[in-house]
Amino acid sequence: MRAAVIDETGCPDVLHLADVRLPLRINSEVLVQIAGAGVNPLDAKTRGGRGVSAAIESFPYILGQDFSGVVVETPYEAFHLKVGDEVYGMLSAPRGQGSYAEYAAVPSMQVCRKPARLSMIEAAAVPVAALTAWGMVVDVAKAHEGQRILIHAGAGGVGHFAVQFAAYFGAHVIATSSGRNSSWLRELGAAEVIDYTSKRFEDEVSRVDVVIDLIGNATDDTGTRSLQTLRPGGLLINAPTGSWPTVVADAKALGLRATTYTVSPDASTLTIITRLINSGDVHVHVDEVFELSDAAEAHRRLEEGHTRGKLVIAVSEQP
Incomplete structure (x- = not known):
């Protein structure tokens, strides 16, 4: 089969097309013909030698966690998914090859x-x-009516789902983004949008219950500044790996709570999200689509920043 692989970690140009062995389906696994693969920050970090690159056991290696596609083999005849079913999900890369x-x-x-x-x-x-946003907003923050939630990078992949989930459960959502995304985020459910290019968010908002921190201190000490916006005992949830190593201690020193968050590839939760999408309560935005042969360009685009929603690689045509 064709795949976009890396033979070593490095700049986006290490991604290239190759012919590799078809994966062998074993035990309870499902074999899926991939139609599309989402492009995530962890993919780029891992390709660059950070992220979870230490867990790559051998090269060539296939990146990617998100996928959509069609079932071509199932574990047994009475399995709930059948050959030909259109599916989606999340792989545990690099514990195995990616999407x-x-x-x-x-x-x-x-x-x-x-x-x-x-x-x-x-x-x-x-x-x-979506699973990351759900875990942060619903499982950890327990979004509910009357709660005030500040969401950083609200227009990004995780952010635009976090805004929708928080608003769906009744929270008062305050999102940060560039000005060009303000109207769009309000359409998704944000009650307030702060343009980080022209205002300091800590001067505009205070006494929030929860901060969904999708930036950390990787840019302009966003994480540390976010602590100023929390009410006493408020909670900050930080997702980007390594973006703020001292987050828990820094929050505790101010009488606040903080936790990091790591997503789990849970199909039962994804099924709930599916219902919200099918009912029209939650939407996904794809900013740009790339061919499999242009995976390196997709990574370059991701690393430029300012993506609205998600980037996707079109892997193969479906029958």
Whole structure:
């Protein structure tokens, strides 16, 4: 099969097309013909030698966690997914090969039917970002009516889902973004949008219950400045790996709470998200689509920043 692989870590140009062995489906795995693969920051960090690159056991290696596609093999005849079903999910890369390939063997607990109202490309943009947002906003923050939640990078992949989930559960959502995304974020459910290019968010908002921190201190000490916006005992949830190593201690010193967050590839939660998408309560935005042969360009685009929603690699045409 064709795949976009790396033979070593490095700049985006290390990504290239190669012919690799078709994955062998074993035990409870489902073999999926991949239609689309989402592009995530962790993919780029790992390709560059950071992220989870230390767990790559051998090269050539296939990056990618998000996928959409069609089932071509199932574990057994009475399995709930059938050959021909359109599915999506999240792989556990680099514990095995990723989704920038024409086929993937997927653990059965990490795949479910895709939303009927989404195309394959749109569906490929959902799993990692939506599951991350759900975990932070619903599982940890327990979003509810009357709660004030500040969401950084609200227009990004995780951010635009976080805004929608928080608003769906009744929270008062305050999002930060560039000015060009203000109207769009209000359409998604944000009650307030702060243009970080012209205002310091800590001067505009105070006494929030929760901060969904999708930046950390990687840019302009966003994480540390966010602590100023929390009410006493408020909670900050930080997702980007390594973006703020002292987050818990820094918050505790001010009488605040903080935790990091790591997403799990849980198909049962993704099934709930599927229902919200099919009902029209949650939407996904795909900013740009790349061919598999242009995976390096997709990574360059991601690293430029300012992506609205998600980038997707179109892997193969479906019958």
